[in-house]
Amino acid sequence: MQSDPERPGRGEGGDSPGGSASGVDPAWVWLAKDRLQDLIDLLLGEGYRVVGPQVADGAVVLRELSSAGQLPAGWLDEQDGGHYRLRQDASAGIFDHVVGPHSLKNFLFPPRETIGRFVREDGTWRQEDHTIDEPPLAVLGVRGCDLAALAIQDRVFLGGEHVDPGYRRRRERLFVVAVNCRRAVATCFCHSTGCGPAAGDGFDLALTEFDERFACQIGSPRGEALVAALDAADPLEACTAEEVVAAREQPAALARSMHARVAEPGQPRPRSLQTEGIRDLLFDNLEHPRWEEVASRCLSCTNCTLVCPTCFCASVSEVADLSGEAVERERHWASCFTLDHARMHGGSVRNSTASRYRQWLTHKLAGWIDQFGTSGCTGCGRCITWCPVGIDITEEVAAIRADPQEASP
Amino acid sequence: MSISPSVRFPAAGCVDDPWRSHTVRIAAITDEVPGVRTYELHFEDQEVGRAYRFAAGQFNMLHLPGIGEAAISISSDVEEPERLAHTVRAVGNVTDALARMEVGETLMLRGPYGRPWPVDALAGRHVVIIGGGLGLASQRAAIYELARHRAGCTQVTVIHGAKTPEGLFYTREYESWRAAGIELEIIVDEPAAGWDGRVGLVTAVLESMTLEGPAAVLCCGPDPMMTAVASTAKSRGVPSDSIYLSLERNMACAVRQCGLCQFGPKFVCQDGPVFPHAEIAPYLCVPQL
Numbered sequence: 001m002q003s004d005p006e007r008p009g010r011g012e013g014g015d016s017p018g019g020s021a022s023g024v025d026p027a028w029v030w031l032a033k034d035r036l037q038d039l040i041d042l043l044l045g046e047g048y049r050v051v052g053p054q055v056a057d058g059a060v061v062l063r064e065l066s067s068a069g070q071l072p073a074g075w076l077d078e079q080d081g082g083h084y085r086l087r088q089d090a091s092a093g094i095f096d097h098v099v100g101p102h103s104l105k106n107f108l109f110p111p112r113e114t115i116g117r118f119v120r121e122d123g124t125w126r127q128e129d130h131t132i133d134e135p136p137l138a139v140l141g142v143r144g145c146d147l148a149a150l151a152i153q154d155r156v157f158l159g160g161e162h163v164d165p166g167y168r169r170r171r172e173r174l175f176v177v178a179v180n181c182r183r184a185v186a187t188c189f190c191h192s193t194g195c196g197p198a199a200g201d202g203f204d205l206a207l208t209e210f211d212e213r214f215a216c217q218i219g220s221p222r223g224e225a226l227v228a229a230l231d232a233a234d235p236l237e238a239c240t241a242e243e244v245v246a247a248r249e250q251p252a253a254l255a256r257s258m259h260a261r262v263a264e265p266g267q268p269r270p271r272s273l274q275t276e277g278i279r280d281l282l283f284d285n286l287e288h289p290r291w292e293e294v295a296s297r298c299l300s301c302t303n304c305t306l307v308c309p310t311c312f313c314a315s316v317s318e319v320a321d322l323s324g325e326a327v328e329r330e331r332h333w334a335s336c337f338t339l340d341h342a343r344m345h346g347g348s349v350r351n352s353t354a355s356r357y358r359q360w361l362t363h364k365l366a367g368w369i370d371q372f373g374t375s376g377c378t379g380c381g382r383c384i385t386w387c388p389v390g391i392d393i394t395e396e397v398a399a400i401r402a403d404p405q406e407a408s409p
Numbered sequence: 410m411s412i413s414p415s416v417r418f419p420a421a422g423c424v425d426d427p428w429r430s431h432t433v434r435i436a437a438i439t440d441e442v443p444g445v446r447t448y449e450l451h452f453e454d455q456e457v458g459r460a461y462r463f464a465a466g467q468f469n470m471l472h473l474p475g476i477g478e479a480a481i482s483i484s485s486d487v488e489e490p491e492r493l494a495h496t497v498r499a500v501g502n503v504t505d506a507l508a509r510m511e512v513g514e515t516l517m518l519r520g521p522y523g524r525p526w527p528v529d530a531l532a533g534r535h536v537v538i539i540g541g542g543l544g545l546a547s548q549r550a551a552i553y554e555l556a557r558h559r560a561g562c563t564q565v566t567v568i569h570g571a572k573t574p575e576g577l578f579y580t581r582e583y584e585s586w587r588a589a590g591i592e593l594e595i596i597v598d599e600p601a602a603g604w605d606g607r608v609g610l611v612t613a614v615l616e617s618m619t620l621e622g623p624a625a626v627l628c629c630g631p632d633p634m635m636t637a638v639a640s641t642a643k644s645r646g647v648p649s650d651s652i653y654l655s656l657e658r659n660m661a662c663a664v665r666q667c668g669l670c671q672f673g674p675k676f677v678c679q680d681g682p683v684f685p686h687a688e689i690a691p692y693l694c695v696p697q698l
Contacts, residue, residue, distance in 0.1 A: 046412050115428045118474040118517065124453065125474050125515045126432050160679075162427035162664040175412075225412045283673065286695045313668030315661045320475040327474040329428070334661075334669065341669060343659050345500035355697035363671060370674035371665070 028239035028247065029227055031207070031216040033094065035234070036068035039177070042229050043138045048175060051107060052140035053097065059084060060100035062107070062139070071140070072097055079185040079381065080268035081390025093209045095141055095179045098188060099380050103146050103309035107137055108170045109153060115166070115316065116329040132166050136173035142203065143181055144196030144251075145188075145380035149309035150176075151202055155372040156312045175222060178203035180251040184258055186268030187381030189394060191258035193273060195378040198251035208247040215239055215247035271381060271394045274401065275365075278375075281401060282366040286358065290399045295354035297389050302335035304383035304391075305360065310376045313341065336360050361396060427664040430472055430519035431457050433493070435512050442576050445543060446508060447484060447496040450518060461490045462521075465528050465550035466655060466683045469520030470663050471495065471507070479503040480660045480678070482547035483521060487554060493518075496546035496578070522663040523682050526551045526627055527653060532561030534651070535621040539568045539611050539638050541630025545578045547655050547682070548629055556589035564621040566592040570611035570630075574601050594618070610634075612641040620645060627683075629655035636693055639686045652686035654693075673698060 031039070043050050044066065052065045055072045065071070073094040078085045086097075117128040142150075157167035178199035181188075190196030199206045204223035207214040218224045230236055239247065261270035305311040315334040320327045334341055336359045342349035350356050368376035377393070384392045432453035439447040452458030463469075463483055472478040479501065485494035499508035510516070528551050536555060540548050548567075555565045567586065571577045574597050587593055594614045596607040607614065615626075615638065626642045628635050635654045642652045658670035658677040670677040673692035675684065692698050 042412065116430070118472075120474070120515075123515070124432060124434075125517055126453075127430055127517060130426075130428075156666060160665055162666070164666060165426045165428075222412055229412060283691065286673075286692075286698065312666065315667065315669065316478065318475050318477055324475055329472075329474075329478075331661075331667075334667070336668070341659070344657065345498075345504075349658070350697045352697055359671070359698075362673075363668075367671065367674035371676065 023240050024238035025241055025244045026238065027218045028244050029216050029218075029231070029236040030239060030243075031214045031230070031236065033213055034068075035230060035236075036071070036094075036214075038230055038233060039226065040066065040068055040140075042226060043175060047135055048138040049135045050138045050140065053095075053100065055086060058086060060086065060097045062100070062102040065140075071095075076183075077185060078268075079187045079385040081187070081384050081392050082387055083268075083390070084385050093182075093211075095181075095207070095209050096183045098181060098183065098185050099143055099145065099382060101307045101382065101386055103307075103380070103382070104139060104142065104150050104174075105153060105309045105311075107139065108150070108167055108174065109157065109312060112330055112332045113166055114328050115331045118327045118329070120325045132169045134170070136175070137170060138175035138177065140177045140179075142176050142178045142199070143190075143380075144178070144199045145190045145193075145378040146309055147176070147178055147200055147202045148190075148193075148195035148378040149380070151200075152310045152368075152372065152374055152376060152378070153312060155374065156310075159372065175226075176203045176205075176219075178206040178219075180206060180208045180247075182209060182250045182254055184254060185381070186270050187384045188258070188379065189271040189273050189381060190379035191255050191272065193275060193375065193377060193379035195380075196251070197254045197258070198248075208250050210247075215243065217247075271384065271392065273377070273379060273394045273397060275375065278397065279366040279369045281404060282362045282397075285400050285405050286362070288400050288403075288405055290396065290403075291354040291358045293399075294357050294391060294396055295352065297391055298337075298353050298357050299388060300337045300353045300356060301388060302337045303386045303388060304393075305335040305337060306333065307382040307386045308364075309378065309380060309382070310364075311335075315340070336363070361393065364393070365397065427662065427666070428519075430470070430517040432515050433518045434515050435510060436492070438512055441496055441578055442571075444500075444508075445496060445498045445578075447494050448507065448510075449485070450493045450495065450516075451491065452518075453515065458491050461493075463487060463490060463493075463550075464521070464525035465554055466526035466547055467521035467523050468547075468663075468682065469493070469495065469518050470522070470660075471497075471503070472517035472519070473503055473506050473510075474517060476506045477503040478661070480522075480657075480663060482655075482682070484546040484549045487550050488557075496543065496549075498543050520663070522678055524680065524684075526655075526683055527625075528554050528560060531555075531625050534562055534623050534625040535564040535566070536562045537566045537568065537615065537618075537620075537624055537626045537642075539570075539615065539626060539628040539630070540578070541570050541611060541628075541634045542572070542576060543578065544629035544631075544634075544655070545569050548627060549579065551627065552586060552591065556586055556591055559590075564592065565590070566594060566618065568594045568596070568611050568614045570596045570598070570614075570634075572598045574604050574606075610637070612637050615641045615645065620647075623647075623651070625651040625653070627653045627655075632656075632693075639690075639693070642686075649687035649690060650685045653683050654686055654689070655682045656684060656689075657682065 157164040181197035433450040437449040661667040665676040
């Protein structure tokens with residue numbers, strides 16, 4: 001039994017050697033902030049659908065964009081259990097907000113997707129060929145926690161005997177412009193899950209924000225080609241080894257400050273998750289009284305599973321035309337908080353909210369380790385922020401850890 | 410080098426579209442017990458049919474376009490994969506619609522899926538197959554295999570229990586199973602007039618039977634029955650890793666990507682449906698898991 005999972009896509013900002021004979025690091029260049037538009041234009045010119053963070057409906061969400069001006073420059077988010085507010089701050093950079101309700105999941109594993117088409121001709125059903133025809137996707141502003149979530153969903157949809165064709169098609173053409181966080185909110189606990197705040201592996205480019213410019217790290221041949229195109233249009237300055245150290249220091253300093261956070265009166269409680277031995281802790285406590293206690297607060301609303309960047313449960317519906325001779329199968333997100341999730345002919349296996357919350361938390365933090373060799377939690381904190389009653393995954397684990405039942409014989 | 414979104418990596422092990430299914434035609438329908446029928450299905454594409462293989466205890470996803478899809482265990486002989494049989498109780502929208510279908514109509518099928526019964530790992534054992542009601546359907550392929558060749562087993566006993574005598578499955582085949590040397594124990598909960606067989610639960614048979622050397626138990630039935638069988642088997646000295654249980658859960662994908670069939674850390678679709686008791690013992694006794 002694994003208690004210390006190998007974590008995919010984790011890193012402390014890459015592992016490039018840092019510094020060449022000439023004193024510059026070929027994997028890092030300076031990108032002036034006004035060049036973001038050139039970057040977006042190049043991606044659009046290559047046929048990418050470009051998605052990035054934008055302020056809409058009172059939150060920073062991921063939406064299609066064509067202009068760097070649509071990015072949330074000067075906006076900061078405040079997050080706590082059941083609390084999300086945006087405020088403007090003249091000193092804030094373009095990417096000083098942290099994660100909103102959306103993640104890469106919304107795009108790579110869309111909430112609704114057609115997975116097959118069937119027609120009946122002369123009374124005989126057959127499946128039609130099904131091609132996935134959509135433009136490739138480029139996403140700006142992807143954080144370390146969400147890169148880790150991407151690596152986790154890769155294991156679900158690409159890592160088994162069967163590969164999901166839609167996910168694969170979108171994933172293999174995905175262009176990721178990551179951002180190294182230099183700010184965290186109280187609900188962020190990536191420092192304790194090993195998923196951030198630096199962007200780990202899996203990006204094409206990663207940006208570290210300074211006042212006037214970004215230090216831009218190249219993470220793939222595709223990223224290198226984009227930097228070359230930017231450089232050809234208007235030469236870019238390479239980062240020196242010292243500048244690379246300074247850029248790496250930004251998320252490193254944030255990580256240190258997150259480890260040092262303490263609760264202060266009147267301030268949101270800083271979260272962290274103790275992951276050591278968590279698999280056995282949870283499976284040894286399946287009948288802990290805490291499940292009933294949290295169930296008395298949980299509304300079973302499914303918000304946590306919707307905003308979670310790794311939750312992958314899905315069910316399938318039949319969508320027939322009026323003749324009944326042509327049918328599409330549509331996969332849509334499901335949630336273990338609904339009765340339907342474990343519905344059998346005799347009724348639902350999980351009738352109580354306690355059993356459904358237990359399913360979610362034990363799957364996320366324990367079952368996932370058996371199934372995919374990694375925790376399902378990245379420490380992004382979305383489930384805490386977007387829970388209408390502020391249920392806190394870290395607090396629930398801590399409560400069980402503080403008062404564990406006897407391990408079953 | 411290019412920024413263009415050409416294919417970045419070949420996904421390792423990528424073989425097929427898990428959502429791809431095949432047209433099958435209903436070739437025969439046999440009434441079993443009230444509300445339960447066996448459907449013999451033939452592949453429309455003979456090449457697909459020729460290539461199709463399954464193992465005893467595996468299941469298929471049967472899809473009625475416009476209605477839905479259901480996981481159904483294969484109840485026919487592994488040596489006749491071109492004549493796939495599924496024994497189905499009408500208990501939901503898919504199985505109700507299937508019950509209204511007739512010979513000659515088509516549906517879609519994908520599979521086979523899941524971990525089968527360990528038929529080839531039973532040498533030297535007294536194999537006790539315990540099927541509660543329709544649970545026997547998932548075991549019939551294993552019974553056929555063991556009837557044909559013992560696979561080194563010291564003895565094969567089939568215990569089939571049903572609520573009432575009219576709920577007993579595959580009664581027309583009992584004679585041939587016995588002729589093949591299989592010991593058959595039939596027991597019902599609520600005897601009807603004229604019943605002269607055993608009355609009680611399958612566990613009563615397991616409790617009192619003689620075991621010929623080390624035993625292996627293969628059990629499929631309602632969850633409470635399997636829990637009781639596992640406990641009785643352990644009390645008879647059958648080790649936990651020689652007690653195999655076939656579980657049933659809600660399922661949409663059958664390829665461990667929809668999350669619906671989870672049982673503790675297990676995916677019933679892929680890690681099961683057949684589990685050694687030792688693998689799932691900590692979870693079996695937890696309510697609403």
